[in-house]
Amino acid sequence: MVDLAYVIAGSEATGGAGIQADLRTFQQLGTFGLGTVTCLVSFDPAHDWNHRFFPVPAEVIAQQMEAATAAYDLDVVKIGMLGTPATIDVIAEGLRRQPWRHVVLDPVLICKGQEPGAALDTDNALREQVVPLATVVTPNLFETHALSGMASIETVEQLTEAARRIQELGPRVVVAKGGVDLPGDDAVDVLVDGDEVTVLRTPKVGRERVAGAGCTLAAAITAELAKGADVEDAVTAAKAFVTAGIEGRIGGRAPFEVVRQGA
Numbered sequence: 001m002v003d004l005a006y007v008i009a010g011s012e013a014t015g016g017a018g019i020q021a022d023l024r025t026f027q028q029l030g031t032f033g034l035g036t037v038t039c040l041v042s043f044d045p046a047h048d049w050n051h052r053f054f055p056v057p058a059e060v061i062a063q064q065m066e067a068a069t070a071a072y073d074l075d076v077v078k079i080g081m082l083g084t085p086a087t088i089d090v091i092a093e094g095l096r097r098q099p100w101r102h103v104v105l106d107p108v109l110i111c112k113g114q115e116p117g118a119a120l121d122t123d124n125a126l127r128e129q130v131v132p133l134a135t136v137v138t139p140n141l142f143e144t145h146a147l148s149g150m151a152s153i154e155t156v157e158q159l160t161e162a163a164r165r166i167q168e169l170g171p172r173v174v175v176a177k178g179g180v181d182l183p184g185d186d187a188v189d190v191l192v193d194g195d196e197v198t199v200l201r202t203p204k205v206g207r208e209r210v211a212g213a214g215c216t217l218a219a220a221i222t223a224e225l226a227k228g229a230d231v232e233d234a235v236t237a238a239k240a241f242v243t244a245g246i247e248g249r250i251g252g253r254a255p256f257e258v259v260r261q262g263a
């Protein structure tokens with residue numbers, strides 16, 4: 001039997017993040033991956049690698065979801081970058097058409113180069129329409145601040161409190177990621193599942209962000225859930241997978257390194 005893992009996310013043209021990273025993760029973890037593309041991001045090497053952003057028309061997104069869900073019985077989906085309120089509308093509507101065992105949401109909030117006013121509308125639409133449909137949400141520190149409304153998050157206790165506040169928006173499980181930005185020597189993730197809190201720690205690998213880490217973590221959780229793991233085992237396996245990929249990271253001519261899945 002093959003385990004199907006479905007992703008709805010943007011394309012990032014250098015392949016470090018977005019649906020390319022998701023599908024590599026699905027493949028490495030032994031699932032059959034398929035995806036719906038929400039937007040195309042092409043970094044601009046002539047302008048500080050800013051993000052050039054092109055949304056896929058809402059009706060074309062709907063057609064992709066229609067094709068994927070008609071071809072297979074899908075029960076686990078990862079949601080990555082959506083990008084516009086119109087995209088969020090069509091994704092939320094598509095998700096509501098069938099039951100899901102798990103909706104894993106990586107709540108990608110801003111994209112360098114998007115107009116700030118438009119980004120705020122998108123953030124609000126994501127919080128109101130997609131966060132409540134998620135069973136698992138994986139915010140990084142910035143997204144945890146934004147979604148929880150907490151002013152300061154510098155300790156594991158504050159990260160836990162923030163995760164609880166995000167849980168109140170609907171998802172049963174929140175994986176709040178401290179990453180390189182939470183003070184301390186460890187990369188700390190707080191997993192809140194219902195009333196249970198588990199703190200996951202691994203020593204930080206350097207102090208620089210590595211592109212694709214957030215996408216890879218959420219995709220790896222999705223793949224593990226697709227294979228039948230419970231949430232805690234899925235998150236633990238995903239953290240080990242992303243840590244190995246960060247240790248084995250690769251660099252090109254862009255000013256950031258990227259996760260190498262399966263390194």
Ligand code: PXL
Nearest residue numbers: 010011012017018041081108
């Ligand atoms: O890492 C966040 C992210 C997700 N999805 C797409 C992206 C990025 C960041 O560049 O381009 C498509």
